[in-house]
């Protein structure tokens with residue numbers, strides 16, 4: 489009947505306590521080890537995913553030309569717009585993102601800037617030197633040198649050509665910087681294409 493003796497009962501209780509202490513110690517070690525391992529893992533994860541938090545560049549004022557390259561003769565000049573672009577993990581230099589026409593009327597210091605995209609369906613318009621007008625070859629939209637539609641009732645384009653803002657401060661130094669944007673096509677409202 490050794491099992492029912494007080495000594496044995498006491499030993500059993502102590503053994504149970506030791507088991508619980510051992511379990512708690514192992515659990516604590518496991519938790520601490522997990523935390524210690526998670527810190528470098530999370531730090532690495534932040535470094536890897538960090539580029540995703542950065543916004544792609546390529547918006548805002550971009551240098552397009554010098555003022556000298558746009559004589560004041562009422563003839564529109566075509567200039568491609570390029571910028572460096574950064575996506576999640578890569579940086580691309582001088583990526584083309586569109587183009588503009590720059591124009592100065594004779595004797596005028598004012599510089600006009602138009603996006604080359606036709607608001608109808610996005611084809612590039614041409615500048616016709618003899619008539620000093622813009623023409624879209626896709627569906628025959630015609631625009632004045634100012635970008636206004638000629639005969640809006642019969643013009644397929646739902647709005648005038650899209651004007652863009654030129655940085656006037658830099659223009660004083662002979663530099664043409666443009667707040668370049670593309671806009672949605674087939675809509676009468678000028679809505680930026682994000």
Ligand code: FES
Nearest residue numbers: 606608609624627
């Ligand atoms: S895209 Fe220019 S008229 Fe249609």
